[in-house]
Amino acid sequence: MIQITDMSLRIGQRQILSNITFEVKKGETLGIIGPNGSGKSSLVKVMSRLLIPDAGSVTLDGKPLGSYSSKMLARKMAVVSQEGLAPLPITVEEAVAMGRYPYHGFFRRNTARDAEAIQRALVRTGLEPLACKLLEQLSGGERQRVAIACSMAQEPEVLLLDEPTTYLDIGYQIGILNLVREWQRETEGTAVLVLHDLNLAAQYCDRLVLMESGNITRSGTIEEIMEAKLLADVYGVKPLVVTHPNLLLPQILLERSS
Ligand SMILES: Nc1ncnc2c1ncn2[C@@H]1O[C@H](COP(=O)(O)OP(=O)(O)OP(=O)(O)O)[C@@H](O)[C@H]1O
Numbered sequence: 545m546i547q548i549t550d551m552s553l554r555i556g557q558r559q560i561l562s563n564i565t566f567e568v569k570k571g572e573t574l575g576i577i578g579p580n581g582s583g584k585s586s587l588v589k590v591m592s593r594l595l596i597p598d599a600g601s602v603t604l605d606g607k608p609l610g611s612y613s614s615k616m617l618a619r620k621m622a623v624v625s626q627e628g629l630a631p632l633p634i635t636v637e638e639a640v641a642m643g644r645y646p647y648h649g650f651f652r653r654n655t656a657r658d659a660e661a662i663q664r665a666l667v668r669t670g671l672e673p674l675a676c677k678l679l680e681q682l683s684g685g686e687r688q689r690v691a692i693a694c695s696m697a698q699e700p701e702v703l704l705l706d707e708p709t710t711y712l713d714i715g716y717q718i719g720i721l722n723l724v725r726e727w728q729r730e731t732e733g734t735a736v737l738v739l740h741d742l743n744l745a746a747q748y749c750d751r752l753v754l755m756e757s758g759n760i761t762r763s764g765t766i767e768e769i770m771e772a773k774l775l776a777d778v779y780g781v782k783p784l785v786v787t788h789p790n791l792l793l794p795q796i797l798l799e800r801s802s
Pocket of ligand 1: 558560584
């Protein structure tokens with residue numbers, strides 16, 4: 545669905561990403577992990593055309609990303625950025641309605657089809673009771689849910705979520721990731737998730753891409769990435785890899801150093 549080949553990105557004099565090659569397959573959940581500053585957000589920005597690489601290619605459904613009009617791209621792909629939604633004085637419903645922009649522009653009235661998509665996104669994200677509240681009256685976690693509702697109202701084929709669980713308590717973290725999973729089941733959508741929590745990444749992703757200093761150190765199955773020596777080298781910690789007793793997936797336990 546998305547193919548990135550030999551892609552490199554410079555910003556000013558700085559090499560941010562180098563020789564990135566990987567594929568996101570239709571219907572899968574791909575996790576991007578790696579230490580702070582390793583290039584995960586920059587990679588998501590390239591995948592969503594917010595940053596233009598200076599070498600290599602990025603294609604979506606076989607066509608260069610650059611060949612899509614903004615509206616066509618927004619119908620295919622929705623992005624929830626790390627920054628989330630600002631606490632603006634607009635209602636939750638108005639914010640979610642912005643997700644319909646690619647179908648009619650900002651200044652046209654919502655059609656019945658738009659209203660249906662907005663309502664579905666509000667229900668799916670459990671935001672219906674908050675529909676008339678202002679964003680500025682919501683908690684950070686609730687605003688995060690609004691950002692995701694907005695991206696779902698967009699009815700994309702691919703959702704790119706950059707650290708969707710940052711600042712959220714464990715209940716909200718699981719809630720957000722379950723939401724994405726349910727959306728995928730219902731729509732056969734594709735998801736790319738940047739996650740810091742490796743245990744959640746192992747539970748919710750089909751495959752992982754591990755980044756380090758602007759490069760992909762390894763990409764592969766959960767078992768191939770959740771490997772003690774590899775994670776120790778990349779993160780500089782001493783992880784103990786154990787098997788989750790119910791899910792039978794690798795999970796890590798960390799040891800304090802002194
Ligand atoms: N606009 C910019 N100008 C210069 N350097 C930048 C710019 N944006 C990002 N960088 C640098 O690129 C590198 C990768 O940043 P990026 O935000 O992609 O990393 P990340 O893996 O998402 O980090 P984090 O986990 O901390 O969010 C960092 O060293 C960062 O300082």
